[in-house]
Amino acid sequence: MLWMYWKCCSERRRMMRGFLNNMNRYLSTYRVAANAFEMSAKHGELRVFIVAGEVSGDTIASRLMTSLRTLSPVPVRFSGVGGSMMSKQGLKSLFPMEDIAVMGIWELCPHLMKIREKLKRTVEAAIVFQPHVVVTVDSKGFSFRLLKQIRARYRNDKLACPVHFHYVAPSFWAWKGGEERLKGLVEFVDHILCILPNEAEVCKSNGLAATFVGHPILEDTLDLNAGKDASLLELKIQGSCKDFLIQNDIRADATIISLLPGSRLQEVSRMIPIYASTLELLKESFPELTTIIHVAPNADVQEHISGVLHKWPVPAVLVAGGSPQAKYDAFSASKVALCTSGTVATELQLARLPFVVAYRAHFLTEWLIRHKAKVSYISLPNILLNSPVIPEALFQECTPRRLQSMLKELIRNDGLRNKQIVAAEEVLKLLCPSKESTKILARAGLKCTSSSSICTPSMIAASTILYYERTQ
Numbered sequence: 001m002l003w004m005y006w007k008c009c010s011e012r013r014r015m016m017r018g019f020l021n022n023m024n025r026y027l028s029t030y031r032v033a034a035n036a037f038e039m040s041a042k043h044g045e046l047r048v049f050i051v052a053g054e055v056s057g058d059t060i061a062s063r064l065m066t067s068l069r070t071l072s073p074v075p076v077r078f079s080g081v082g083g084s085m086m087s088k089q090g091l092k093s094l095f096p097m098e099d100i101a102v103m104g105i106w107e108l109c110p111h112l113m114k115i116r117e118k119l120k121r122t123v124e125a126a127i128v129f130q131p132h133v134v135v136t137v138d139s140k141g142f143s144f145r146l147l148k149q150i151r152a153r154y155r156n157d158k159l160a161c162p163v164h165f166h167y168v169a170p171s172f173w174a175w176k177g178g179e180e181r182l183k184g185l186v187e188f189v190d191h192i193l194c195i196l197p198n199e200a201e202v203c204k205s206n207g208l209a210a211t212f213v214g215h216p217i218l219e220d221t222l223d224l225n226a227g228k229d230a231s232l233l234e235l236k237i238q239g240s241c242k243d244f245l246i247q248n249d250i251r252a253d254a255t256i257i258s259l260l261p262g263s264r265l266q267e268v269s270r271m272i273p274i275y276a277s278t279l280e281l282l283k284e285s286f287p288e289l290t291t292i293i294h295v296a297p298n299a300d301v302q303e304h305i306s307g308v309l310h311k312w313p314v315p316a317v318l319v320a321g322g323s324p325q326a327k328y329d330a331f332s333a334s335k336v337a338l339c340t341s342g343t344v345a346t347e348l349q350l351a352r353l354p355f356v357v358a359y360r361a362h363f364l365t366e367w368l369i370r371h372k373a374k375v376s377y378i379s380l381p382n383i384l385l386n387s388p389v390i391p392e393a394l395f396q397e398c399t400p401r402r403l404q405s406m407l408k409e410l411i412r413n414d415g416l417r418n419k420q421i422v423a424a425e426e427v428l429k430l431l432c433p434s435k436e437s438t439k440i441l442a443r444a445g446l447k448c449t450s451s452s453s454i455c456t457p458s459m460i461a462a463s464t465i466l467y468y469e470r471t472q
Helices: 002-043 055-071 106-129 140-156 178-187 199-205 216-224 241-247 265-282 299-311 324-333 344-350 363-372 380-385 400-412 414-430 435-443 457-471
Strands: 046-052 076-081 133-137 163-167 191-194 210-212 255-260 289-295 316-320 336-340 355-359 392-394
Touching: 046 055, 046 106, 046 140, 055 076, 055 133, 055 163, 055 216, 055 457, 076 106, 106 140, 133 140, 140 163, 140 178, 163 457, 178 199, 191 199, 191 457, 199 210, 210 435, 210 457, 216 324, 216 344, 216 457, 241 324, 255 265, 255 324, 255 344, 265 289, 265 299, 265 336, 265 355, 265 400, 289 299, 289 324, 299 316, 316 324, 324 344, 336 344, 336 400, 344 355, 344 380, 344 414, 355 400, 380 414, 392 400, 400 414, 435 457
Parallel strands: 046 076, 046 133, 133 163, 163 191, 191 210, 255 289, 255 336, 289 316, 336 355, 355 392
Antiparallel strands: none
């Protein structure tokens, strides 16, 4: 009986210690946030150290930079790592973003020494910059190590820490034990800016402050529908098919397929041979077959794709990834698309272009995914709808023969294409900012209406950062 009483008391003491530790971390985070804004006002500028490690993150970060400048009451100065889109916003990247754009687990091994050197260099640059805010965008492997080391350095030196934001929550929902790992982020992440529904609630339930801001790719609708009285609510981009065909001298009766092999060299070099073999098979059924290859703004990727064109099995047109208008014009001219899973899935849905997803990785990475993943799909539309609306060819099933069969059926079956078009509307609505998210703008003194360009994920994210600093 006494043993049971002692055990009960010990358990209560353990729970109380955990509660007090969490409260101390919570309160210290709020003190840091308040000091950060006070310091920015004192210095007459807001210093933001921002890091993106891949093409999609570069776009997200560039839009956030624009929004921060729009909303901040003091000038904003940036330092960090990024790509071409962030450089247009004035960022001088510490090194080429491609140096840390490595995907996978086993694929990372050959690049470990280089990434460690880049990580050390980035930490040192952040310390020297003395930021009020640190923002990492996606690329969780590099981002979380960076935030952890920056926080450790400040604590060791007994200095007031900058506020740490991570934009794009890690896909904890996709992995066994993923939610448990969220609790460890509290030590070095102050706030998560989530782009998928329900992520923020799960983060909060695990002690991690979070806000659902919506998916930034939806802002393509505002950028490309400018002057058309468009808003995020329309969630559709109609490119110019006619202009694209004329500019590239493509026949109107050609069967056109958009190919999106990825943004990193390692995935492109793995997928391009599979795509080429697929087209070799497919051209037997479609003699007028033409391909549009969308090339990511990555010098290594551009060089690789240019190097394989001389033996490409069908006519091909290259579209540079840095031109959104050309991309959506190409989508409008295409019958279907074949893509490596990623942000492009959402872009294709904005264009209402039916597509097939293909994915291969290192065989050990594939083994780990099969044994550790909780979700049955890899493309975002299928995950959100929990339904195989988008055909997927994954791992060993990702063969030219399998892809040829999927594409052939999608091209010839109006019902399948229409099913994807209808599903796109449902998926995109789920990715819009919630009413709760837009209240952040209202608290910051901004009026948000359904047709307003203020109600964007980037503006909500920027307002979350600035308002968090102002009030905590």
